[in-house]
Amino acid sequence: DRISQALGRSLDRLSSGRRINSAADGAADLAIAERFRAEIRSLTQAQSNTGQGIALAQVADSALEETGELLIRMRELAVQSANGTLGSSERASLEQEFASLRDEIDRIANTTEFNGKNPLADGSDVAIQVGPDAGDTLTVSGATATAAELGVDGLAIGTASGATGALSGLDTAIRQVSSLRSQFGTAQVRLESAARLLGAQLEGTSRAESLIRDVDVAQEVATLTRLQILQEAGVAALAQSNQNLGLLLKLL
Structure with missing residues (x-):
């Protein structure tokens, strides 16, 4: 009966x-609850995407920080080699370390990866889906931080004149790395802002879905x-x- x-x-x-377990419990409410549930799933995935984008920017920034340290050391070596009191053997040792640091810059650029992406070698932009809809994207701009791209691949400090000439090139490379770090830092700030917004949207949508779908136990x-x-x-x-x-x- x-x-x-x-x-x-x-x-x-x-x-x-749950107050609604099937369409018999309220077809209209079920449709609304299912729409909210789909949005919750999409927002949750977008939140994960945004976290990965933040991690990508952090990885790139950390690698560039190390590249900057290498360039600063290379400049230090160039200043040392420009000193007229040094002999040829001493300059040869400095040049050897200088070349090793340059090779390390290339190694960092070519091996820094995140989930198959190489943010410092190929210069490719990465679009991050930061929302449930087609237009909800933020772009992490690509970069190339190889020795050649930074303009230090042809520098040498084996002579005093070469060391003096290398200083301006190294200064340019250091500024370039700082600019790239700023680029990735800006992307990280924007993604973190998007993550906070997603958290608020997810909380509100989950609450709305719960009000429709979940049972009032006392009642x-x-x-x-x-x-x-x-x-x-x-x-x-x-x-x-x-x-x-x-x-x-x-x-x-």
């Missing part, structure tokens, strides 16, 4: 914790109790009716 069916639905709601317990009382009253009434019918039959 209708009371038994309503009692069954009430028990389903309490056991599942549902009250409903269940009322239905149980009605069912018990109906059973008692039926039993009493059967008893009265039996007495009537005896009198007849």
